[in-house]
Amino acid sequence: MEETNRTPVWIMRQAGRYLPQYRAIREKYDFLTMCKTPELAAQVTIQPIDLIEVDAAIIFSDILVIPEAMGMHFEMHEGKGPMFHNPIRTREDVKQLKRIDPMKDLVFVMDAISLSKKELNGRVPLIGFSGSPWTLLTYIVEGSGSKNFATVKRMVYDNPALAHEILNKLTEAVADYLSAQIESGVNAIQIFDTWGGILSPGDFEEFSLQYITKIISLIKKKNEPIILFAKGVNYNPLKLASIGADVIGLDWTIEIGKVRNILEGKTALQGNMDPTILYANKERIKKEVIKILKSYGNGGGHIFNLGHGILPDVDPDNAKAMVNFVKKESLFYHKKESSIKGIINV
């Protein structure tokens, strides 16, 4: 996103169930069919640009297309999440995982990117994404949604060599996949480490961050900005900011201004409104938008977003109101800087 006189804004999961226009399509096709049909994926990718007026599109897809392309089968159950037929538990199971050729095995994502780019026609940038190797590992080892992540953590603690073997394979696949997305035209990349926060700090570095670092070093040469969102990992922003990402995404459990102070401009920041604030009335939403803009303070380097995906039962009107509050209220924090600069220059 370019320098503007206001804070840019988009919403994680903005192409999703809270939009009636999305649900109308979803009624006719199941979730994975939508991911795999470029025309449908592009259509729902564009929806929030027109309907919610966000400043960026993010390609409609699912992080689990990678393990599927590697040879694993799963079904998506509404409200329950994914169910893998043969989760990975042993060294024998690892043989399921083949090396992917994203331009072939995930060509539907690349086609959806090309189509979306064409239909966006330069209106806003398009963001590509992937889950982190660690987050993908939790799904393919647990096999389904989990409360305590007992199975994957048992593997990590009891057989770390096996965990690393799988993480290496996933890292290769994620790097290839993101490179292909960039070649297909995305303008930025977001890496989601949704489950990094369930690890202790040392284990996070060993089982998640080192692999994200490797991916970033592999795709960085392509020069597209990289956003790293490691949910629940707020305890060491300096570490997150040291591995080459251009933007660090924050969940809502930390003050964005505090992180800005710690990072001293090392990276830009994205976030971080509590997604449930969108259940409130518009006045409360406005108050919260201003609170976050004020916490970040004057000047650029902030992409407004929620601190996690938008919830499926949010009123789209509230999402649109949030976007418009950001657009309007953030002018103040950009103007102020220039006016101060103006005064100093006089």
Add this chain to the structure above:
Amino acid sequence: MEETNRTPVWIMRQAGRYLPQYRAIREKYDFLTMCKTPELAAQVTIQPIDLIEVDAAIIFSDILVIPEAMGMHFEMHEGKGPMFHNPIRTREDVKQLKRIDPMKDLVFVMDAISLSKKELNGRVPLIGFSGSPWTLLTYIVEGSGSKNFATVKRMVYDNPALAHEILNKLTEAVADYLSAQIESGVNAIQIFDTWGGILSPGDFEEFSLQYITKIISLIKKKNEPIILFAKGVNYNPLKLASIGADVIGLDWTIEIGKVRNILEGKTALQGNMDPTILYANKERIKKEVIKILKSYGNGGGHIFNLGHGILPDVDPDNAKAMVNFVKKESLFYHKKESSIKGIINV
């Protein structure tokens, strides 16, 4: 817990399903019957003292006995958690909540405390506990387990006055309940704010911390040590340490030594091993115990514990091994201090 030449250790949920001796009783009685029968509650309270050799007992009970005593009905479903018949959603619903007299309405807890104290016969201290008002609010508003806490957060953002009205009632009940536990003989109190971490920092202060502060000021005069465990609230330990608690409990997502440095002795610390480490082999468990002891460093002020409750499918042998590693390995960090002191004094 008194000054010792080693680090004391107990385990959250140590009286629980991972013990075959607990399950043997649980097979005959349902969970709430166990809570409400002082002989059974005392029996399972004592079990881990003999079996796992922890340094403290914690009274076997459930945080939801308070809303039940206030007039709400719920059932406990194994693996699914509690289900309230009439969750609180409106101002009208609040009328359900009557003021409690803990010595009458929760006399079974007080009797379990007296019985446990008698049977412990001074071997180890007995800890009493309660959920925080905010954590209790999440259960009585949601009515059952929740992923996004959409209902309670909708109340907080859309009708904060109603939320505060209920929180005030819960605060009064929790303070009365904890005072009664102290009068009945517990030697320390732990306040569990299991769901404080789902709030943004400002909302945590408004909807959780201010009520915990009030409770502590009300029970503090009784002079029993107070442990505050606010899971997922690691971002501002100084704030947590400023409201009168003697010990701050930490989950496993932060380095305990880092928090010790920030707090500079303002409170003692409890924690903070990842509960899933108990799935690993004993060597790995020992390594992790040492890592945490080393992170905390020399001297007293540390109560070893997990960073959350012990998981029901852990091998009790591993729990016992952890306890023994703490007892043995922590000697080093206490000796070292005295020997350094010895050298300085020479």
